Amino acid sequence: MRIEPLTAALGAELLDVNLGELDARTASELRGAILEYKVVGVRDQFLDDADHVRLAESLGEPWIHPMDRLAGVDKAEPSELRVKSDHQLLTDRWHLDVLYAPSPPAFGILRAIDVPPVGGDTMWANLVLAASWLPDELREQMRDLSTVHSVPDTLIGLKQQLFPDFDPQIWRDKLQGVHQPLLRRHPETGEEAIFCVGDATVDGLDEDASHSLMAAVTEHATNPSVTCRWRWRNGDVVIWDERCTAHFAVRDPWEGERVLRRLLVEGDCPVAAE
Structure with a gap:
């Protein structure tokens, strides 16, 4: 297995x-590459669902949402992500991903089924590097x-389409009020990582203070200097460490549909960085 870094911040093509x-042996090398580079991509794989599940099993227990x-x-x-560029996802x-689960996933695995020749890229940010660059204040x-x-x-609303006979109030009751540390310790590498970006509620702060803090965190954690970008081709597989990266599905006006399939790997309950 050869490794070509995508940027100096994170990401590699295998x-x-x-x-x-x-x-x-190769599975162990793959895991090591993911832990080091945070995101790895492999071209021309053309896996089927059974291959996808076996790949997830090589990293841990495949995740059931x-x-x-x-x-x-x-x-x-694997679940299918079939969207046009005007989607509302x-x-x-x-x-x-899935921070409302007490134990969010450890790894994400996407494979490209049918993607446009241009557009619909995905970006990732290295939240370990961003944490190391945090201003003291x-x-x-x-x-x-x-x-x-x-x-x-x-x-x-989307899940109701898949499970029309299921009472959605159960989801609301069971998957709410989950706390996650804003700075977490990576369970395998010991690295400190920012563990939330975007407009989230911070426990103990009022709405304005939460918004102000998370705006500052997000601006810092998604600086272009800590990011990489993957341009999809049919047959690609990208695996990333969910415990120390954030991602962004670019919604430029691509033509036609973009079809990916995703499977996650079970994670652990996050522990706050001391």
């Missing part, structure tokens, strides 16, 4: 590797604080 036929689990799903399968902003403001998360109504 060459001479077949993700559909991983032996134990908590909303799906509550609705009775007991088997992890709210992914065209910097975010981390902002770091002190963030220390020992937590953000509060609940499942968004937009996602509830």
Whole structure:
């Protein structure tokens, strides 16, 4: 396996590797590359769903989304993201995945099924590097604080289409008021990482103070100097560390549909950085 970094901040393209036929040694090298570069991409893989699941299993336990689990799903399968550029999924902003779960995912795996020749890129930000560059005053403001998360109504609306007979109030009751540390310790590398970006509620602060703090955190954590960008081609697979990156699905006006399939890997309950 050869590694070509995408930027000096994070990201790498992996060459001479077949993700559909991983032996134990290559799986260990893959995990090491993900931990080091935070985001890795591999071209020309053309995996099917079974390959996708086996790839996730090489990194841990494939994730069943908590909303799906509550609705009775007991088997992890890749989910399809089929969108046009005018979609309303709210992914065209910097975010981390599923922070309303007490134990958010450890890794994300996307594979490209049918993507436009131009447009629909995805960007990632290195929240470890951003944390290391925090101004002392902002770091002190963030220390020992937590953000509060609940499942968004937009996602509830989408899931209702998949589970029309399920009572959506159960999702609202079970997946609300979840606290996550604003600065977390990575469980494998020990690195300190910012663990929320965007407009979130900070526990113990009023609305204006929360908005002000999170605006400063987000501006710092998504500075272009700590980001990389992946231009999708059919057959691509990208794997990223959900515990120390944020991502942004660019919604430029691409033509036609962009079809990706996603599977996450089970994570742990985040621990605050001391």
